[in-house]
Amino acid sequence: MTKRKKLSKGQLRRIKANRSKKLQAREDAPxxxxxxxxxxxxxxxxxxxxxxxxxxxxxxxxxxxxxxxTVDSLVSGDQVLFRASKTDDGGVIEAVHPRRSMLTRPDYYDGVKVVAANIDHIFVVSSPLPAFSSQIIDRYLIAAEDTGIEVSIVLNKTDLMTDELRDELDQALEIYRQLGYRVILASAKSAEGVAELGECMADQVNILVGQSGVGKSSLVNALLPQAELLEGAVSDNSGLGQHTTTAAKLLKLDKGGALIDSPGVREFGLWHMDPERVTWCYREFRDLIGTCKFRDCKHNDDPGCAITEALANGDIDEMRYFNYLRIIESMAEQKDSRHIKQKPLD
Structure with a gap:
């Protein structure tokens, strides 16, 4: 086979210029x-x-x-200016109204991405299967507190719990009740708590967040049977959930308001946040911020730390404090991993 002749620099330059002209023409075309x-x-x-x-x-x-x-960002929940077509059922979105709230998540490739807009209430969903984790709840609460949006906790799949486990998890959730968080015990299967959840969502734009397998889609189906969302099963082998929602969608509620079901809120990385902001997102820490002996206190083993003193006095829950330290540590690890230089290819 004859070897193809290598293009000259001038030829490559002309090809690139022609390609740019075509792309620009395509962008300028109405x-x-x-x-x-x-x-x-x-x-x-x-x-x-x-x-x-x-x-x-x-x-x-x-x-x-x-x-x-000209619209550079558009997500479920956005309020927009729209012009309908006179000739068919289509139309054009001209502009986006200013957002009153945004739920975002960090992305290693695209920076911080907006997941949904104009949300009034975030519901953090957990369950006994996959294994209940207060640290995962705390991560979601930090992300929610950072937005300034109202947040509640839902323990789903209560039908899977023994009386002993129910008492244990209810006791763990009592910590959050004392901090002012609403806690709803629910089961899409038995309908426990579904009516209460629906009442809390009425006349608001709501979103469910939580790790895969906790039953978010099942709750959506219980609240809105007509939504007919695909429900995923938890893997028998791994105990991990199989995520089922593939695109964010805003669903209207019967009693007014709406519910956004989104795959973009399964996991919330926090590496983009400052540690000081994470500290502020812990409700029980806020009144203590700025009262430590040293201005650069890390709230760990620093002398004169107001937070560790409150912990010793029993004013701060040990598990919440442990979760805080682990979250701060994991944030530093994630930030470091993003700055590791790749080795050049041989």
Whole structure:
């Protein structure tokens, strides 16, 4: 086979220039003819997929819309300006209204990403299977506290618990009740707590967060049977959940408000946060911040630490404090791993 002749620098430069011109022309080309669009109206984003989104207009009509290239961020829950097509059932999203709240998560490749917008209430879902973990709950609570959005805790799958385990976990959750968190014991299977959960969600935009396998989709189906979300089973071998939701979607609740079901909130890394902010996100630490002997106190074995003194006096729960130290330690490990230089390829 004849070896292909290598392109010259000039040829490569011309190819690159032509490619840039084509890409620019594609970007400058209008999505649709503006004359074929109706007047601007408000709408809410139900879900997004690529350069399109499903929106719901104020009259309840759902439309598949194209997204203007000037819109650089769009997620479920966003309030948008929308123009419907005069010729078909489509339309165009022109702009996004300012968000009153955002739920974000860090991404190793894209930085901090917005998961959902305009949320009023975050429900942290846990369960006895996979194994109950107060540290995982604390991680979600930190992320929720950082947003300033109201947050509650849901212990799902209570039908799987023995009376002994129920008493044990209820005692563990009492710590959170004393800190002012609402705690709901629920079961999508037996319907325990489902009505209470629905009442808490009424007339708000809500989101369920929690690790895979805790039954978030099952709870959504219990609250909204018409949603028909696929439910995942917990692996018998590993005990780990099989995640089932593939795209964020805003679902309307019967009693008003909405529920966002999103795959982007299974896990919350915290490595993008400052340790001082994490400390503030612990409700029981806030009044003590700034009262330590040393300004750079790490709240570990530092002399004159107000937090460890409160711990010794029984004013701070030992498990919560242990979780705090482990979370701070893991954040440092994750930040270090992001700055390890890759070895050059041979």
């Amino acid at each position: 999505l649709v003819d503006d004359a074929s669009l109706g007047p601007e109206q408000d709408a809410v984003v139900i879900s997004r997929f690529g350069q399109h989104a499903e929106v719901e207009t104020q009259d309840g009509h759902r439309v598949k819309a194209q997204i203007r290239r």
